[in-house]
Amino acid sequence: MNAIFHALGDVTRRGMLSELSGGEKTVGQLAEPFDMSLAAASKHIKVLEKAGLIRREVRWRTRVCHLNPGPLASAHAWLREYERFWTGRLDALEQLLREEDAHQPPSREGDDP
């Protein structure tokens, strides 16, 4: 999980995953949209590969990279454990508004803090 989140903590690497969501690419194609040397791009690709986020395969004598969604699903599942904290807030607000509605005084008096 460390390697997955570490790999995702870089805008270039997230951009590369986004590129690969459109289909597999060679290292050259993957490096192209980013303003960096092929060596620098290769380093990012290696971090993604080490985290299992992408796979490299030989296709028609060319090495292509493709997205491997498993670790993304794991990270998503980890974050989902905390979902109640952000949905919980909305539920609490809704409950509060409903209660306020039910206990609405007939005359609008006082200034509740």
Added chain:
Amino acid sequence: MNAIFHALGDVTRRGMLSELSGGEKTVGQLAEPFDMSLAAASKHIKVLEKAGLIRREVRWRTRVCHLNPGPLASAHAWLREYERFWTGRLDALEQLLREEDAHQPPSREGDDP
């Protein structure tokens, strides 16, 4: 998003978030379960705070840390964009099985699952 994923890319920091999911804690309480100095724990807390994952507040003259779910929700939403890649695989498998079922030769009778 860099800071959020970077902060999540460490097992101690994820452990701290898990501790805070049970309720707010002082820095001392938060550091306690981890085998490290208070200074080392403080560094982790600062990374979490910088990423907006936790907030520090003065409560009864004590500084307490609590979970701030917003950035977790953002990371979750980012990952959800890739959901079709892991659910897509299951859909494709289901489709394949359905097609196989449809083209089943008539000789095999009474094998309905």
